[in-house]
Amino acid sequence: MILVNISTQVFPTEDLEVIHKIFNYFSDFDELEETIPNEKGVIEVSAKMEGLSGLTFLYRQSRKQRIVQAIRNHVENLMDLHANTCVFMLNKQALTQGYIGICQTPSESPLGPIHVKISATNIERVINYLFPPTEKGHVLEVDYTPTE
Secondary structure, three states: OEEEEEEEEEOOOOOHHHHHHHHHHHOOOOEEEEOOOOOOOOEEEEEEEEOHHHHHHHHHHHHHOOOHHHHHHHHHOOEEOOOOEEEEEEOHHHHHOOOOOEEOOHHHOOOOOEEEEEEEOOHHHHHHHHOOOEEOOEEOOOOOOOOO
């Protein structure tokens, strides 16, 4: 089983519809939750998706942008093999334009990052499917397709 959770903070200066558009890049979400604004007007938005469809955007866009190895290098150290999870951050501003940009720290995305958490029965297989090894800039496409 594969579960994808994405979340972010939405500040009063941001358009909530833009955040919904970003979330829809990932998939039609099974659940969307929005908190009531805090004292500063900030809302927490999160979505949950189940299955491979929640990974399609990351799969396709990483290849289109030719950043498979860069993302692989980044997320390899973020996998928790005992919990079968991988948590990383994406630049919210890049995602508004449909592009993936990895954040190593939350401050790299001025309005905060999009947090992505992937949980799976075998997280290593899922990460190999999403971001397989490359050789001389070419993705080594091996059938890592995880079973749902």
